[in-house]
Amino acid sequence: MPLGTLDRDPPPFFRQGPSALSKLAVCSALALFFMVADARFKVMQPLRVGLAAVLYPAQWLAMRPVLLAQGAAQYFSLLSSAQEAQVQAQMKRSELSQRANQVEQLSIENERLRKLLGLRDRLEANASSAQVIYDVADPFTRKVVIDKGLANQVVLGSPVLDEFGVLGQVTRVYPLVSEVTLITDRDQAIPVLNTRTGARGVAFGDMTTHADALELRFMAANADVVAGDLLTTSGIDGIYPPGLAVARVEKVERRVDAVFARIYCTPLAMVSGAAHVMVLEPLSTKIPDRPEPTPTPVPLKKGAQKS
Amino acid sequence: MIMRRGQQLLLPANPVFIWGSLIGALLLNMVQNMGLWGRAAWTPDVMVVVLVFWTVHQPLRVSIGAAFLFGLLMDVHQGGLLGQHALAYTVLSFLAITIHRRLLWFTVPSQAAQVFPLFLVAHAIELILRMLGGGSFPGLGILVAPFAEAALWPIASIILLVPQRRAPNPDENRPL
Numbered sequence: 189m190p191l192g193t194l195d196r197d198p199p200p201f202f203r204q205g206p207s208a209l210s211k212l213a214v215c216s217a218l219a220l221f222f223m224v225a226d227a228r229f230k231v232m233q234p235l236r237v238g239l240a241a242v243l244y245p246a247q248w249l250a251m252r253p254v255l256l257a258q259g260a261a262q263y264f265s266l267l268s269s270a271q272e273a274q275v276q277a278q279m280k281r282s283e284l285s286q287r288a289n290q291v292e293q294l295s296i297e298n299e300r301l302r303k304l305l306g307l308r309d310r311l312e313a314n315a316s317s318a319q320v321i322y323d324v325a326d327p328f329t330r331k332v333v334i335d336k337g338l339a340n341q342v343v344l345g346s347p348v349l350d351e352f353g354v355l356g357q358v359t360r361v362y363p364l365v366s367e368v369t370l371i372t373d374r375d376q377a378i379p380v381l382n383t384r385t386g387a388r389g390v391a392f393g394d395m396t397t398h399a400d401a402l403e404l405r406f407m408a409a410n411a412d413v414v415a416g417d418l419l420t421t422s423g424i425d426g427i428y429p430p431g432l433a434v435a436r437v438e439k440v441e442r443r444v445d446a447v448f449a450r451i452y453c454t455p456l457a458m459v460s461g462a463a464h465v466m467v468l469e470p471l472s473t474k475i476p477d478r479p480e481p482t483p484t485p486v487p488l489k490k491g492a493q494k495s
Numbered sequence: 496m497i498m499r500r501g502q503q504l505l506l507p508a509n510p511v512f513i514w515g516s517l518i519g520a521l522l523l524n525m526v527q528n529m530g531l532w533g534r535a536a537w538t539p540d541v542m543v544v545v546l547v548f549w550t551v552h553q554p555l556r557v558s559i560g561a562a563f564l565f566g567l568l569m570d571v572h573q574g575g576l577l578g579q580h581a582l583a584y585t586v587l588s589f590l591a592i593t594i595h596r597r598l599l600w601f602t603v604p605s606q607a608a609q610v611f612p613l614f615l616v617a618h619a620i621e622l623i624l625r626m627l628g629g630g631s632f633p634g635l636g637i638l639v640a641p642f643a644e645a646a647l648w649p650i651a652s653i654i655l656l657v658p659q660r661r662a663p664n665p666d667e668n669r670p671l
Contacts, residue, residue, distance in 0.1 A: 216582055
C-alpha cells in the first residue's frame with residue numbers, strides 16, 4: 189500500500205511480479221537493442237511508423253491550442269504590417285518578373301541547342317507544396333516536420349525547397365507527415381557548384397560557428413573561393429535538380445598547415461523559420477539505369493587449354 | 496500505519512487519473528515542442544516529473560514498464576534515436592523505485608532536492624547516448640532542464656494530489 193493512502197485492497201503478498209532490478213535489466217536491454225537496430229541496422233522504421241500512427245491523435249490534439257494561438261495572433265496583427273508585407277511581396281515579384289519572362293525563351297533555346305547537339309533533355313522534377321508544422325524536438329539534430337506523407341506520395345530522399353533556396357531532404361516518411369533533415373544538420377551533405385568558378389564541392393551542415401551554417405569541405409587550401417560566392421546544387425548526385433540556390437560563402441580561412449581551406453557558408457533558405465515549402469520528386473527515379481558492365485575477360489590460368 | 500507527522504491521510508488514487516495525467520504530460524511536452532519553444536534543449540521534460548511522481552506515490556501501478564512505453568512514445572515523437580528516452584526513463588523509474596519509501600518522509604522542497612539527481616542522470620544518459628551516436632552538442636542550455644524539472648516537482652505534487660486530498664465524505668459545506 190502506498191504510504192499514507194487509504195487504499196481499499198491490500199498489496200499482493202506473494203504475487204509481486206518480477207523484481208525492479210530484473211525489470212530494469214529487461215527494459216534496458218530492449219532499449220539498447222532498439223537503439224542498435226535503429227542506428228546501425230536501420231530496421232526500426234516499421235515499429236516507428238506503427239507507434240507514430242498511435243501517437244498521431246495525441247499530436248493532432250496538441251496542435252489545436254497551437255493553431256488557435258497562431259490564428260489569434262494573426263487576427264490581431266496590425267494592418268500596417270500586413271500592408272508592408274504586401275509591398276515587399278510585390279517588389280520581389282517585380283524583381284523576379286524580368287527573369288521569369290526570360291526563362292520561357294531561354295528554355296526553348298536550351299531545348300533546341302540540346303537537340304542540335306544530340307544531348308539528353310533536362311530532367312524535370314515534379315513538385316508539390318507542403319507546410320512546415322513544427323520543429324522536431326530532438327535538440328541534437330536539425331529537422332522539421334511537414335504535413336505531407338505517404339498518403340501524398342512523398343518519396344524518401346525528396347529535396348525540399350523554400351522560396352529562397354534548398355531547405356533540406358526528406359529523411360523519414362510517415363503515413364501523414366514526413367521528417368525533413370535541414371541542410372544545416374551535421375549529418376546532411378549536399379553537392380554544390382560554385383556559380384562563379386564552376387568548381388564542384390560538397391557542403392556539410394555545421395553548427396560550430398553559429399547555429400545555422402554550412403561548411404564547404406574538401407576544397408584545397410588554394411582553391412578559388414571568396415566570400416560572397418553563390419553555391420547552387422550541381423545536379424550530379426541524381427537527387428537534386430541542378431541550379432537551385434543553396435548557400436553563400438561567408439568566410440574563407442586558409443591556414444598554412446592545413447591541406448584544405450575552411451569555408452563557412454550561410455544557407456539562403458530560411459532554415460529556422462520556413463513555413464511553406466516545395467517537395468520535389470528526387471531525380472533518381474527518372475535517371476536511366478546504369479548500363480550493364482561488360483564482363484571482363486577472365487585471364488586464362490597457366491596451363492589451361494586454349495579453345 | 497506509520498506516517499510522517501502532520502501528513503494528511505489520502506484517498507485511494509484513481510487509475511484513470513494516473514494514466515490521464517501521464518498522457519497529459521505527453522501532450523504538454525508536445526505543445527512545448529510544437530508551439531512554444533521548438534527544439535530548445537533547456538525545456539523541462541514534464542513527462543519525467545510526472546513519471547517519477549507516480550512511481551514514488553503508486554509504485555504498484557506505474558513503474559518501469561510504463562516508463563519504458565512512454566519513453567518509446569517520446570522517442571517516436573522527437574524523431575531521434577529510437578530507445579534513447581526509453582532507456583533514460585527506465586533507469587529513472589528504477590532509481591525512483593529505490594528511493595520511494597524514503598522520499599515521502601521529507602517535506603516537498605527537500606523532496607525536490609532529492610529527485611534533482613534523478614533528472615540529472617536521465618538527461619546525462621540521453622546526452623551520452625547521442626554524443627556516442629554522433630549528434631551535435633545542443634548547447635549549455637541542456638543544464639537548465641534538470642533544474643527546471645526539479646522546480647516543477649512542488650507544482651506537480653500539488654496538482655497531482657488534488658483528487659486524493661478531497662474530503663472522504665463530501666457534504667453541502669464541503670462539496671469537494
